[in-house]
Amino acid sequence: xxxxxxxxxxxxxxxxxxxxxxxxxxxxxxxxxxxxxxxxxxxxxxxxxxxxxxxxxxxxxxxxxxxxxxxxxxxxxxxxxxxxxxxxxxxxxxxxxxxxxxxxxxxxxxxxxxxxxxxxxxxxxxxxxxxxxxxxxxxxxxxxxxxxxxxxxxxxxxxxxxxxxxxxxxxxxxxxxxxxxxxxxxxxxxxxxxxxxxxxxxxxxxxxxxxxxxxxxxxxxxxxxxxxxxxxxxxxxxxxxxxxxxxxxxxxxxxxxxxxxxxxxxxxxxxxxxxxxxxxxxxxxxxxxxxxxxxxxxxxxxxxxxxxxxxxxxxxxxxxxxxxxxxxxxxxxxxxxxxxxxxxxxxxxxxxxxxxxxxxxxxxxxxxxxxxxxxxxxxxxxxxxxxxxxxxxxxxxxxxxxxxxxxxxxxxxxxxxxxxxxxxxxx
Numbered sequence: 001x002x003x004x005x006x007x008x009x010x011x012x013x014x015x016x017x018x019x020x021x022x023x024x025x026x027x028x029x030x031x032x033x034x035x036x037x038x039x040x041x042x043x044x045x046x047x048x049x050x051x052x053x054x055x056x057x058x059x060x061x062x063x064x065x066x067x068x069x070x071x072x073x074x075x076x077x078x079x080x081x082x083x084x085x086x087x088x089x090x091x092x093x094x095x096x097x098x099x100x101x102x103x104x105x106x107x108x109x110x111x112x113x114x115x116x117x118x119x120x121x122x123x124x125x126x127x128x129x130x131x132x133x134x135x136x137x138x139x140x141x142x143x144x145x146x147x148x149x150x151x152x153x154x155x156x157x158x159x160x161x162x163x164x165x166x167x168x169x170x171x172x173x174x175x176x177x178x179x180x181x182x183x184x185x186x187x188x189x190x191x192x193x194x195x196x197x198x199x200x201x202x203x204x205x206x207x208x209x210x211x212x213x214x215x216x217x218x219x220x221x222x223x224x225x226x227x228x229x230x231x232x233x234x235x236x237x238x239x240x241x242x243x244x245x246x247x248x249x250x251x252x253x254x255x256x257x258x259x260x261x262x263x264x265x266x267x268x269x270x271x272x273x274x275x276x277x278x279x280x281x282x283x284x285x286x287x288x289x290x291x292x293x294x295x296x297x298x299x300x301x302x303x304x305x306x307x308x309x310x311x312x313x314x315x316x317x318x319x320x321x322x323x324x325x326x327x328x329x330x331x332x333x334x335x336x337x338x339x340x341x342x343x344x345x346x347x348x349x350x351x352x353x354x355x356x357x358x359x360x361x362x363x364x365x366x367x368x369x370x371x372x373x374x375x376x377x378x379x380x381x382x383x384x385x386x387x388x389x390x391x392x393x394x395x396x397x398x399x400x401x402x403x404x405x406x407x408x409x410x411x412x413x414x415x416x417x418x419x420x421x422x423x424x425x426x427x
Contacts, residue, residue, distance in 0.1 A: 010194040013149050014201030016179035017122045021147035023177045025119045029096035032142050035174035036092040039139065040085040042166040047081050053162040054131065061155050069259035069324045073129035076159055084135040087392040091143045097409060098145045101418060112420040117413050119145040121203040124195045125394065126151045126217060128209030131159035136385075136392040137206075138167040138181045144412040147180045149202070151195060153209070154187035161185060196221040206407070208395040211322075226407060228372075228398040230322040231261030232348040233380045236339040236365070238356035239272030245377065246273070246355040247280045253353065253379040255288050259324050261396060262351050262383040266319065266329045268339045274301055274332045283307045290326045293318045297332040319346040336361045340368045347371060349398045351383035372398050372405035 024032075043050075054076040061071050097117050104114030125137045125148055134150060141148040152160040164183035172178050184191050196205050199222050206226045207217045214227050235253045237246045253264035269277055278301045285292060286309040293314040294302060302311055318329040319342070333339045336354070343352050353375035354365040362376045373383040373396075383406065385393025390408030397403045403411035 010184075010191055010198070011201075013182050013184065014122070014195075014198045017147040017149050017182060018201045020177040020179040021119065021121045024142075024145045024147055024180050025098070025121075027145060027176060029098075031174055031176060032096070032145065033092040035142050035170050035176055036088045036139055038173055039135070039142075039167060039170035040088040040092075042170055043081050043085040043088070043135070046162075046166060047078050050076055050081060050159070050162050051078075053158045056158045057131075057156050064155075066155060070129055070155065072257075072259045074131065074156055074159070076131055080132050083386065084132050084139075084392075087136065087386050088139045090386070090389070091139050091392060091409070094143070094409070096143075097413065104420075109426065110422065110424040114418050114420075115415040116418045117410075118416055120412055120414055122147045122149070122201055123394075123412065124149045124151070124198075124202045124205045124223075126192055126195070126205065126207045126209070126213070127395075128153040128213060129156060131156040131163060133208060134160050134163040134183070135167070137394055138164075140392050140394050140409060140412055141181055142171070142176070144409045146412055147177075147182075149182050149184065149195060151184040151192060157185075157187055192217070193220065196223065196225075199223045206394055224402075226395065226397050226399060226403055226411070228261070228348070228350060228396050230348045231263070231350040231396070232266065232320060232322045232346065233262060233264050233350055233383070234266045234268060234339075234343050234347055234352040235264045235380060236268040236333075236336070236343070236352070236354045237270060237273055237277055238336060238339075238354055238358060238361050239270035240357045241270075241273055241277075241355050242357055242377075243273070243276055243280070246277060247284065249353075249355055249377070249379050250281050251284050253381055254285070254290065254328050255326075256379070256381050258326055260381070261322070261324075262380050263324070264328065264353075264380045265321060265323050266331070266346070268331050268333050268342060269298065270335050270339070271297075271332055272335075274298070278302055278330070278332075279305045279307075282309055285328065286310065288326065290328055293327065293329045295331040298330040301332070302330075322348065336364060340365060344368075344370050350396060351375065351380045353378065353380050372396060 100117045101114045127133045167181050204224045207214045211230050282302045291310040293312045349371045351373040352371045385406035385408050393406040
């Protein structure tokens with residue numbers, strides 16, 4: 001993969017991707033699946049080597065004083081690598097939707113009109129921190145018959161290079177074009193500005209990272225952008241609820257891992273359940289070092305508990321905040337109506353969950369909460385392409401057009417109309 005050092009080199013990447021996309025669009029499903037299985041094998045065979053390269057990034061990140069959540073996102077543990085390999089295999093096992101014709105209908109004129117699913121062409125992926133995104137993006141690109149240009153963060157450059165080499169090997173060994181997946185190997189930020197304006201080569205840009213990065217790309221891009229700005233996710237504990245289940249799920253939604261965008265950042269509790277629920281979850285959060293920023297009602301209930309807790313009054317800004325840290329905002333609400341109103345006002349429309357025993361409340365929550373993923377009686381941590389059975393995800397879109405929620409194969413495709421006739425002419 002060529003090192004990008006100037007505009008000419010970036011243009012070369014674009015041209016190579018465009019040429020490769022034409023070959024990928026017509027590649028047989030069996031060949032694409034073989035490349036994915038080969039990539040899974042290579043990942044498993046190179047765990048130790050990948051961790052050596054990853055250790056260089058981790059050492060540099062710690063020395064630079066990178067925040068703990070960012071360092072956590074950088075780690076290529078054996079578990080992370082295995083999940084990537086499984087994602088490749090899951091994608092390989094899925095049906096190939098490219099070329100599929102749907103909704104074919106006979107018209108009065110005699111023609112039949114339907115829609116065919118086709119690859120988008122070339123997408124540019126700009127991401128930070130997590131090196132496993134290199135594999136997720138590459139594998140989805142292969143399966144969906146696209147070509148892609150990947151630009152990872154400088155903090156993960158050695159890990160991304162190592163992973164990209166395995167991707168290229170899998171492509172070549174399977175008879176697919178090497179340039180179907182290209183990694184920008186420089187850390188020069190000017191490349192981002194070039195990539196997001198190459199409309200002659202790039203069909204869509206997918207940023208995945210901090211709010212600042214995504215806002216900048218959305219503002220400056222000259223090609224369409226699939227984006228999500230942040231993950232201010234909510235868990236609402238309803239009245240009535242299964243108390244034990246609610247405690248278990250609210251614990252997992254926050255503390256399973258603090259850094260992902262699908263971790264719960266705000267806990268809403270119905271007044272009728274708060275007296276029993278809050279002391280229980282408060283004790284668990286306290287034991288795990290979670291700071292709780294509370295509205296006056298929640299604060300009063302938790303201050304009365306015997307357990308030592310880190311409590312703070314919540315500010316207005318806390319209701320909007322994506323902490324990505326052991327901090328959670330907590331508010332007592334009257335019931336499901338107030339919970340929905342609060343979520344629609346303050347959430348980032350990423351993922352929100354209700355824990356309830358009331359079927360009508362669950363249905364109301366599903367209908368009225370305006371988010372990309374809405375869950376009933378389960379953890380927000382499930383909002384993930386792999387967990388949804390998509391094989392992997394390119395990101396989680398909070399847009400309302402083209403793709404929403406975890407973006408898998410379908411999100412990287414488009415539909416074109418196809419018309420089948422037998423000599424009909426229009427009168």
